[in-house]
Amino acid sequence: MSLFLSLLSSLCLSVCCLPPVSEMSLAQRVLLTWVFTLVFLIMLVLKLDGKVQWNWFLIFLPVWVFDGILILMLAIKMAGRCKPGYDPRNGSPDLRLRAWYLTAMLLKLGFCLTLCAKLEKLADVKLTFVCIPLWTMLLGALVELGLNIFPERREA
Numbered sequence: 001m002s003l004f005l006s007l008l009s010s011l012c013l014s015v016c017c018l019p020p021v022s023e024m025s026l027a028q029r030v031l032l033t034w035v036f037t038l039v040f041l042i043m044l045v046l047k048l049d050g051k052v053q054w055n056w057f058l059i060f061l062p063v064w065v066f067d068g069i070l071i072l073m074l075a076i077k078m079a080g081r082c083k084p085g086y087d088p089r090n091g092s093p094d095l096r097l098r099a100w101y102l103t104a105m106l107l108k109l110g111f112c113l114t115l116c117a118k119l120e121k122l123a124d125v126k127l128t129f130v131c132i133p134l135w136t137m138l139l140g141a142l143v144e145l146g147l148n149i150f151p152e153r154r155e156a
Contacts, residue, residue, distance in 0.1 A: 036066040056116040067109055074102045100144060107137040 040062040046052045047059050078098050110133040117123045118130050 033066070036062045056119040060112050060116055063112060064109065067105055067112075071102065071105050071109075074098055074105065078102070100140065104137050104140060107133040107140075111137070 040060070043052075043054070043059045043062070047054060047056070078095065081095060111131070114123070114125065114130045114133065118125055118127070
């Protein structure tokens, strides 16, 4: 148990020493994603096996830290469109797409929060209501996929 905590603390220190996300290479971003996923899965397995009696909110902490980083990056990129001299024609994704990404991340966070509240028995909510943010996000992802597969035809 103490080995896991020392590994987790050294991992947090190494993550804090990484360069800013905008300057990271693709390999570093993929590695960071896998590290957060691995830590979450290890904590989840320990909780489900009964080895630790941690709070469910603590188990989901790596997911929330990673999602918080993504939401912060999206908000900064969306706010960058408001600066003077910004030219929207230089190939960056449009605001609608980034707004959808931000909405999807917030729906995912809402699902995780309601799931943890149900697992901790803080709220007596049916599982159907817990999954509504997840289903909404998946339905939006299907719509986005459909829009990408069948693009709008422009008459020239």
